Amino acid sequence: MTTAPATLVHPMSKYIREDRLPWIYCPGCSIGIATGMIVRAIDNIGLDFSKVVFVSGIGCSGRTSGYFKTGTFHTTHGRAIPFATGVKIANPDLEVIVVAGDGDLAAIGGNHLIHACRRNIDMTVVCINNWNYGMTGGQFGPTTEHEKLTQTSPPPIGNMEHPFNLIKLAASSGATFVARWTAVQVRRGITSIEKGIKKKGFSFIEIVGACPTAYGRMNKLGEGVDMHKHLLEVTDIQNGLPPHEAEIEYDKRIVCGEFVDIEKPEYTDVLKQMHAKVRK
Amino acid sequence: MPRREIFTMGDIACAEGAISAGCRYFGGYPITPATEIAEWMAVRMPEVGGAFVQYEDEIASITSALGASWAGTKAMTATSGPGASLMMESVGLAVMTETPVVIVNIMRGGPSTGQPTRGQQGDVFQAKWGSHGDYQIIGLTPASVQEMFDLTVRAFNLSERYRVPVFVLADEVVGHMREKLVIPDEKDLKLVDRKMPTVDPSDYLPFKPGDDLVPPMALLGTKYQFYATGLTHDERGYPTDSDEVQIELITRLSEKVLRHVYDIIDVEKYMLDDADIAIVAYGTPSRSARKAIKDARAEGINVGMLRLKSVWPFPEKIVSELGSQVRHIIVPEQNMGQIYYMVRAFAAPTPIHLMTKPAGTPQLPDEILQKIKEVHSL
Numbered sequence: 001m002t003t004a005p006a007t008l009v010h011p012m013s014k015y016i017r018e019d020r021l022p023w024i025y026c027p028g029c030s031i032g033i034a035t036g037m038i039v040r041a042i043d044n045i046g047l048d049f050s051k052v053v054f055v056s057g058i059g060c061s062g063r064t065s066g067y068f069k070t071g072t073f074h075t076t077h078g079r080a081i082p083f084a085t086g087v088k089i090a091n092p093d094l095e096v097i098v099v100a101g102d103g104d105l106a107a108i109g110g111n112h113l114i115h116a117c118r119r120n121i122d123m124t125v126v127c128i129n130n131w132n133y134g135m136t137g138g139q140f141g142p143t144t145e146h147e148k149l150t151q152t153s154p155p156p157i158g159n160m161e162h163p164f165n166l167i168k169l170a171a172s173s174g175a176t177f178v179a180r181w182t183a184v185q186v187r188r189g190i191t192s193i194e195k196g197i198k199k200k201g202f203s204f205i206e207i208v209g210a211c212p213t214a215y216g217r218m219n220k221l222g223e224g225v226d227m228h229k230h231l232l233e234v235t236d237i238q239n240g241l242p243p244h245e246a247e248i249e250y251d252k253r254i255v256c257g258e259f260v261d262i263e264k265p266e267y268t269d270v271l272k273q274m275h276a277k278v279r280k
Numbered sequence: 281m282p283r284r285e286i287f288t289m290g291d292i293a294c295a296e297g298a299i300s301a302g303c304r305y306f307g308g309y310p311i312t313p314a315t316e317i318a319e320w321m322a323v324r325m326p327e328v329g330g331a332f333v334q335y336e337d338e339i340a341s342i343t344s345a346l347g348a349s350w351a352g353t354k355a356m357t358a359t360s361g362p363g364a365s366l367m368m369e370s371v372g373l374a375v376m377t378e379t380p381v382v383i384v385n386i387m388r389g390g391p392s393t394g395q396p397t398r399g400q401q402g403d404v405f406q407a408k409w410g411s412h413g414d415y416q417i418i419g420l421t422p423a424s425v426q427e428m429f430d431l432t433v434r435a436f437n438l439s440e441r442y443r444v445p446v447f448v449l450a451d452e453v454v455g456h457m458r459e460k461l462v463i464p465d466e467k468d469l470k471l472v473d474r475k476m477p478t479v480d481p482s483d484y485l486p487f488k489p490g491d492d493l494v495p496p497m498a499l500l501g502t503k504y505q506f507y508a509t510g511l512t513h514d515e516r517g518y519p520t521d522s523d524e525v526q527i528e529l530i531t532r533l534s535e536k537v538l539r540h541v542y543d544i545i546d547v548e549k550y551m552l553d554d555a556d557i558a559i560v561a562y563g564t565p566s567r568s569a570r571k572a573i574k575d576a577r578a579e580g581i582n583v584g585m586l587r588l589k590s591v592w593p594f595p596e597k598i599v600s601e602l603g604s605q606v607r608h609i610i611v612p613e614q615n616m617g618q619i620y621y622m623v624r625a626f627a628a629p630t631p632i633h634l635m636t637k638p639a640g641t642p643q644l645p646d647e648i649l650q651k652i653k654e655v656h657s658l
Contacts, residue, residue, distance in 0.1 A: 017507070020518065053500045055347070066507045066519070071500035073350060074509035075343065076373050082307075082340035086347025086355065087500055089331045090305055094351065094501040115336040271331055278326045 015039040015049060017069045024063055028216075028224015030183035030209025034128045035064055037186055037207070038099065041193035052095045055084040057109060060135045060211075061101035061128040078109025081116045084123050092122070092268040095197060102129040103141035106164050110142065117173035117202050121267040124196040124203045127166060130211035131250065138214025145250060149218045166206050171243035171260045176201030178243060178260035182208040182231040185256060192258055200266050208254055221250075283465045290428040290455045291316035291358075294384055294448065295324065296463060297432030298356050302471055303382070304330030305348035305355035307341040309363060312396040313452040314386040317358040338363035342370040346379045350508070352499040354436055358384035360452075361403050362393060364410070371445050372411035375533060377508045378443035378487070378495065380474055382435045385447060386455035389640060398640025399452030401563055401614040407447040408592050414530055416537035418446040418544055419592030421562040425459035431546075431589065437472035438544060442536055443494055449591065451614055453564040453642060477504060487529075488515040493536035537593055546589040547598055551577065555584030557655055558606040560599065560623050562588040564642040565612040565635075572648035581656050591619060596626045603627030608655045610635060612643040631658075 010016075016039070025031050042052060049070050056065035058077035065072040075083045080098045088096045105113050105127050116123070132150050133139040139152040140159045143166065153159035171178045177199040179192040189207060196203030210216060210227035221227050231254065238246070239257035246255045288296075295317045298306070306321040308314075318334070325332040330353075335341045338359050345355035359367065364385045374381050389395030390402045407419045418438050420431040428450060435446040477484050477496040486506035489495045498504035511519035512526045520526075537544065551573055552558060559569045566587045576583045586602055588595065599622070602609065609627055611620040612635040620634045635651055637643050 050503055050505070051501050066509065070505050071350075071498075071502065072505075072507045073347070073377075073500065074507065074511065075346075076369050076510055079339065079343040079370065079373075082335065082343040083347035085333070085340075086305065086307060086344030086349075087351045088347075089333060089344075090348035090351035090353040090355070091501055111336050112340050115340070271326075274326045275329055279329075 012036060012039045012043065015042065015069055017067055020067055023067055025060065026213040028210060028212040028227070029060070030130065030207065030228070031061055031064060031128055033183045033186060034126065034207045034209065035067065037189045037193055038097065038126060040190045041197060044190065044194055045197060047095055047197070051093065052097060053087055055080045055087065055096065055098050057100045057104035059101040059104050059133065060130070061099060062104055064099045078104050078107070078112065080104065081109060081112040081125065085116060085121050088121055088123055089268060089271065096123040097197070098123060098125045100125070100127055102127060102131070102143040102166065103133045106142040106166060106169065114169065114173040117170055117175040117204065119267055120174060120176060120202050120264050122200050122202070124193065124205070126193060127204065127206045128209050129166060129206055130209045130215065132211055132215040134211045134214050138211070138218055150215065151218070165246065165248055167243050167246040167259055170204035174264070175204045175260060176262050176264050177203035179258040180206040180208065180246060181256050182235055182254060183210065184228050184232045185235065195258070195261070200269070201264060208248070281466055284463045286461050286463070287458060288425065288461050289316060289458050290422070290425045290450060291386060292320050293425045293428035293461045294358070294432045294450070295320040296461070297429035298382065298436065299324055299328055300429070300463065300466065300469055301354065301433040301436035303354045303356050303436060304328065305345060305353045306330070306332045307335055307344040307348070307355070307357050309335055309338050309341050309359065311360045311363045313388055313455050314358045314360045314384065317384060338366040339369065342367040342381070342383065343373070345381050346370060346374055346377070349379050349381050350500050354380070354440070356382040356384065358386065360386050360388045360396070361390045364403055364406060368410040371417070372413060372415070373510045374445040375411065375415040375417065376510045378497070379445070380439040380443055381445050382432070382439055383445055383447050384432070385449050387449060387451045395640055397452070399564060399614060399642070400638060400640070401451050401618070402638065404449060404591060404615070404618045407449055414534065416444070416534045417592055418442070418444055418537065418590065419449050420446065420546070420590050421449050421588055422454055423563050423566050423587065424454065425457060425461050427589065428454065429461055429463065433469060437470070440472045440474045442540065443474060443497060444537060447592070451563045452640070481505065485515040486517045487513060489532060489536070493532050493539060541593050544590060544593060545595045545598070547595055548587040548589060550585040550587060552584035552586065555582050556607045557581065557583040557610065557652060558602055559583065559585040559610045559612065559648070560588065560602070560619070561585060561612050562591060562619065563614070565614055568643050568645045569612060569648050571645035572652060575645065575649050576652045581652060583652050588619070594622045599623055599626040603630040606630065608633060608658065610648070610651055610655060612637070612648055614638065614642050
């Protein structure tokens with residue numbers, strides 16, 4: 001009798017619905033790396049995973065919630081944050097994490113994002129910025145740079161609009177923890193996600209990634225490996241830089257780091273105070 | 281709390297009904313003529329240990345209520361036409377993910393901004409068909425301050441029982457009128473809570489229904505792990521583009537409501553026993569109709585009313601039977617005719633006479649009386 005070869009078990013597999021693998025993502029996509037960062041951050045903190053709730057919206061990044069082996073909810077386009085807010089207020093003991101793309105969070109869900117920052121509810125938002133709408137085949141979105149090519153920003157001009165800088169948006173809207181890393185700064189990204197989760201307040205972490213299938217192809221940015229190598233080359237780590245200086249320019253310089261870490265009364269804490277006062 | 285009697289407004293009765301039903305989460309956005317519900321909830325929710333949250337828009341308001349519901353809290357939102365239009369996206373999400381939630385629409389004049397301070401019944405069809413795709417919801421139509429309380433309690437019970445969004449559709453007049461409200465002793469209120477899973481977490485299939493077609497609902501943050509999505513999903517909750525699963529799911533989502541119409545439908549039969557003319561009405565026009573019926577009977581005309589306290593699912597069988605009982609049916613509505621078309625669909629070939637009034641002042645008793653006389657002479 002021969003012994004069956006030992007099966008390699010991924011150290012993070014306990015957090016993942018393996019019965020749903022292989023997942024939908026294209027070769028060279030950054031979403032898998034970002035998903036890995038999130039579960040490693042949770043593993044490092046040692047959270048009770050059954051008390052962690054994932055909420056996502058629509059798009060490639062919106063599909064991530066379905067791969068986490070805990071309570072997960074896949075909302076409509078842009079509505080992950082309001083759904084997550086309802087969850088957190090109804091049960092403040094839960095650790096609520098929103099994983100979403102740039103289009104979902106900053107375009108159709110943009111109003112919810114800025115108001116959640118202002119409201120300061122304790123949750124962690126991980127925004128995977130791949131510079132375009134990937135799932136629908138590559139259209140320009142709220143982070144697409146000026147003159148870049150997409151299916152809806154064709155030559156000769158390319159994108160006629162201008163992008164949001166999500167760090168500036170979140171910081172100026174009142175988020176209490178704001179950080180940006182690219183998909184190749186995995187260790188630093190994990191640390192920031194840990195800090196975001198531990199933060200009693202609204203945390204926004206942007207993971208700048210690559211969409212070689214759509215955005216990369218149309219703008220001749222190379223394969224997934226090329227794009228990730230490029231992200232490493234243009235990263236400029238500037239922890240503590242004022243958020244309004246956290247520039248992002250795909251070709252030249254992507255400023256990464258932790259830019260905001262402030263204290264502000266958190267919504268569910270204030271609600272508890274309200275309960276205590278009115279019940280006197 | 282013991283039984284109480286107060287003199288109050290429909291909107292406030294609705295809020296108190298929600299609190300009595302166990303609602304502990306209200307997400308809302310200010311809008312006339314539903315604002316009093318939000319204002320009352322802002323004060324009352326903290327007193328009962330709940331949360332009132334004012335959002336940036338109605339989309340967030342209802343979506344947050346869905347989130348609260350999945351965290352185990354009975355949740356509601358309240359709005360009027362423009363807000364209801366924004367909410368339709370999440371109504372579909374609630375249908376697809378089988379989320380208990382109560383949506384109150386204090387109906388005002390439309391379309392668009394319309395007449396914010398004036399009542400109408402123009403959103404009755406929107407409540408049923410406003411979100412895309414095929415589905416069933418439940419729609420209740422109170423006609424008094426007391427019913428604003430009673431039917432809001434019922435809305436929560438039905439929503440929990442069938443895991444479906446339930447609309448309370450009150451016109452502005454009902455929302456703003458002041459009458460006596462009896463809040464029953466909490467011991468006398470029958471409250472329903474959603475079914476929860478009892479199986480071992482490893483055996484839990486989040487969208488596998490029971491014999492009643494309703495699946496037990498696990499909550500977020502419990503030992504049950506699950507994926508709930510607005511995508512078409514199988515019993516495990518996993519997305520699929522299979523024809524078979526789509527047909528099975530969409531059929532079940534409708535059937536779980538339609539199979540229980542005997543439990544859901546709520547009508548009042550007023551002086552119908554010997555009637556040869558019937559009025560079918562709901563909300564404020566039914567109040568005018570009641571007076572008109574008394575006056576007409578004083579003049580020897582046998583007229584009665586089928587008053588709809590629930591419009592969705594539509595009481596097809598009851599209206600069909602009414603059609604074979606009476607010679608004529610009059611439908612006074614504060615719109616261009618909506619429920620009228622449903623009555624026509626099920627009571628034909630009995631002649632159906634529509635009285636439209638898409639304006640703030642409902643059909644007055646005299647106007648309905650004149651219509652009764654006109655129809656009587658046919």
